[in-house]
Amino acid sequence: MHIDIQQANATAVNAIQAAQPVLKGIGTAIDVVPGMKKNLILHAGPPITWEKMSGPLRGAVIGALIYEGLAKTPEEAEKMAATDKIEYSPWHEHDGVGPMAGVGTASMPVRILENQTNGRKTFCTLNEGLGKVLRYGAFSEEVITRLKWMETVLAPVLKAAIPLAPQINLKNMIAQALQMGDEVHNRNKAATSLLIRELAPAIVKTDFPTADKAKVLEFMHSNDHFFLNLSMPAAKMMLQAAEWIEGSTIVTTMCRNGTEFGIRVAGLKDRWFTGPAQIVKGLLFPGFSEEDCNPDIGDSAITETCGIGGFSMAAAPAIVKFVGGTVNDAMNFTRKMYEITDGESQAFQIPNMEFRGSPLGINLLKVCEKNILPQINTGIAHKNAGVGQVGAGLVNPPMKCFEDALEAYVEKYCKDE
């Protein structure tokens, strides 16, 4: 095979750079997500069975079955979840992403993004906030009540408001947020504010009762992570553009299901390469210890895969107060990521590095050769179902994913060398 890896990787990085994710609207998962079914539960990370799911993912599945009305009690939901009545599939195989447990079901409202370059779409649920929420595995009555409010009030108000607002180009918004101290994985304060600035006038113009509109604005205002469920599908969309480029060694997916970490590589199409999810080191909420922590979970590492999140921590020095470490560490994490990437983002610039473009396009060969793992910052879920978030911190993928991917790459392209 006469494939020049350098050229294939340049094609992949250029495709990522060319993507233009815009917010198109809000839909219901069953209507808009490819392959969605009433008995299908989408989840974060690589494929997994009920038997192998960790506590928070199981908790989120239980909550989702109650939310969908498929089960009345957690006990009933748990029994049902273990049967073949319920099917499981990764969001990534349905053009979407889910933060933490990432559970998505038929009735859930989803944000719809469209790539103006090629018309492809990506999807993500709406962010519930921090603490006791479904995506961290909590399923108490307050969690289900909030989800129902999101379905019946938040989503319809936003659905009506989005067409009344100026078109929201998420790449531009992320670029602005990076100039304002966010890295749009664990710090979304500026991005959420920018989003509210665009949407608030349109929300006011909708015909919904004033009380509903006020509550929607209050909900967005009270949740600094409201933008996360836009930065993630935006990053997914940019990487989607590079998802199958023959010979390319650019990593297009990094994600975790709480049990395993999984990656996919542009030149190896849809194949998953997995290794054990690692324990996140960071700052825990009062009353919790490392023993309470579940291994790494969520699709949010799609931000790092796209050169933001942990790769752009130099742009967000204040994040160390949330995930731990020092400002110097944040600068060094970004500097180190240039060693394993092939490009620099044209859109995402880091002000305190002389507006250098963020490290973009993780090259599998560089990760293996330099033995440097991608740097991720992330939330930490309690290991037991039903508890929720216990902190945030820093983590790396297991090297096994990259070693296995390299082996498969050699087998596919150059085994006889």
Place this chain on the structure above:
Amino acid sequence: MLKDFFGKKVKVINLGIASFADDLRKQGVETVHTDWRPPAGGNKKIQALLTKVANWQSKVKSAKGAR
């Protein structure tokens, strides 16, 4: 001490572990540090796989040059 050992002024290029360079600098030894690590962290299997990729790519590039 080092100077006495070698009999003349010592200048050091340090590869790999940065603390070795730091210790030498503390003793007043002129030191240049290079952040070097063995390829693939010394993992022989990964090194062999990377060599296959490198061999393939040099053939691809040679074929291109010959065209």
